Amino acid sequence: MKMRSLIATAVLLSSTSLVSAETLKWARAGDSLTLDPHAQNEGPTSTLAHQIMEPLVMRDHSGALVPALATEWAPSTDNPNVWTFTLREGVTYHDGSAFNAEDVVFSLNRAMTPDSDYKELLASVKEVRAVGDYTIEIETDGPNPIMPNNLTNMFIMDKGWAEANGAVKVQDYEGGEDTFAAKNANGTGPYKLVSREPDVKTVLEAYDGYWGADEFPLAYTTIEYTPIQNAATRVAALLSGEVDFIQDVPVQDLERVASTDGLDVRTAPQNRVIFFGLNAGDADLANDNVEGKNPLADVRVRRAMSMAINRDAIKQIVMRGQSQPAGMIAPPFVNGWDETMDASSKTDIEGAKALMEEAGYGDGFSIQLDCPNDRYINDEAICQASVGMLAQIGITVNLDAKPKAQHFPLLSNLETDFYMLGWGVPTYDSEYIFNFLVHGRTDKYGSWNATRFTNDGLNEKIVSLAGNTDLEARNADIASIWEAVQEEAIYIPLHHQVLNWGMKSSVGTVVEAEDSPKIKYFEIN
């Protein structure tokens, strides 16, 4: 009896010391909006979900596509419209129930309902069916060569759990009822939910029955996730040791954090490119001083504007070295990105002036630039710097910087002629960029293209990418579309954003390009 209680005490002591030693206190500006995996397609929301739930395939910290709940996937040999996924066996949810094909069919169908935020990524899917306990098929309307790329944030829920708890439907805004799944979660992921107060604190604990327990470091047994909105407070919390890891260090504090003993700043290019869009399509502009004509319709003017921007100066002065000048609007990880194209933008004031002269705007013109002030790193400051640069070639720019909630509607309502936008590519493929930014605006395509640019030949080529299973021919098409985009210069690429993660030196991780850390990969130095 005495012995047993001694052992119990010893076990208790060792386990508590383990727990306290391996807690990761993690903070970033925003909280997850909901635990319902299909309700919000938004950074912090899917980042938190990744610790608790898993998709079929996911990206590791190097950006490579790796198996999660599916072990193998390939297009079906007898039908090009079908992808077959072999599922992992022996996986259990946090409540102990087993994972199988039924759950995948249920979850993907759930993600395709109208209230789901992920339905567009699955728009080409005709049917998801189970062909055995551990095999599923996804049939698409036509062949879809990059289907798996669309599934990296498509989390799988337990069908039985969802049915038992009234969470079959995606959380919506109409009902007014709390969906059980918005505040609770039952995933297969490495960490299970212990407690959650929205906007305050979420506590996760390592799941004993995780299938990958031997495969991943899983160095931390507890995660405490706290949103801290105010940048100065967030940095103070890191400096004072109250948190171990913050995901967004403001550029002005980088040096302060890096020079503190025991703290590191780790940086990596982000999957996000920042650029200006130009209204190249309208006959006349609402926000300029040229009557009856649209100066931006002239490709020489668009090129001249791009040549007037000094990207290195923006990098040095506005971004304090934390950016990578861009020559095309694709992040470097993306299929179709081209090194020469990305290095192609050069500052050439004289050349730009000559082009302006040639286009008949030697005396310049004035135009309004719409810019967000709370969306991208130093967004408003970048715009201010650009105002001065464009003035050098005679373009008087009136800057109108607004909160994102007021800026982005200008793009969807086509109320801006010259605007800033940033773009990340979750599928790591150029088709995603073309669909939203290059294809002319229709009901289905071009919803972020506010340039009014549309080209029937280009549109056809973009649409045909989706069904082209010959990857070599597809890549050639992608390259030729990029040629055209560069030629037309409807966008002025500025730079690729750089991510800055601040952490205690003991936290062992590299920066993930999508700003979505997966704690199971973290080690302790």
Next chain:
Amino acid sequence: MLAYVIQRVAQSALVLLVVGLVAFSMFRFVGDPIDNMLGQERTQADIERLRVVLGLDQPFVVQYYKFLEGAVQGNFGVSYRQGRPVSDILIERAPATLELAAVSGFLAISIGIGLGVFTAIRRNGIGANVIMSASLIGVSLPTFLIGILLIYLFSVELGWLPSFGRGETVDIGAWSTGFLTASGLKALILPSITLGLYQMTLIMRLVRSEMLEVLRQDYIRFARARGLRERAVNFRHALKNTLVPVITVTGLQLGSIIAFAIITETVFQWPGVGLLFINAIQFVDIPVMAAYLMLISVMFVGINLIVDLLYFAIDPRLRVDRTGGH
């Protein structure tokens, strides 16, 4: 008395309705929530659909009417940001703000009156002059700067107090309190000083000047001449007579402590309704903004009403006037 109360309540209700109308007419200028609610992959058709679902295609007067219709039944709608009923969220968040405001208010009143009396009685002393000069800081520095300075000093440099959050809380029914744990109490110190500092200096300066005024009055001189002890003169006769204007200002300031908790809560990541409101503005979460603004105006109107009624209790002359004695 009863007629007076009824009249004031009716006026208050009218004020509330007008505040709501103005608020709803302003929401469109805050921005469009649709882009925040839909993911990057949304199509034009999704945008139209959601706009109709949320009723954002209606004129603001119609939206306001729908809000009122729900509000009188205790239903404030569903938060666009969190997808949960606004009333649940507000109930969850209210304790944090009320506890912070209570501690700040207590500090402001007790220290403010104490220092006010002290600086009035010893008005030429060194201590009083140092306090008066220091109080200029409280009046002139903006709240967020004071908060950041306190965090820098006490959290980063000295490491004594937490820089953010509420610490551990204990749930008593629906109320989560930070008063019962050591970390909860520690977490209250910096935010409550930050929030209460302005009010504290304001009350102190007000008490001091009123007190100086009163101390010059004949009845104080007579009281001294009667040989009353200094303490009785200062506190029973002088202080009591300075309190009428102090109560008016303090009452209104208590309202602003809750309303201006927004900035303090943002600096300290204090999970109260102020932080909720800031998030709501950034996201254009109209149901939360509407409910918050209505609650704050209910509170201000209510405090005004109470202050008016307190006059009756404190100043006998008003009572006589109202009952028509003369």
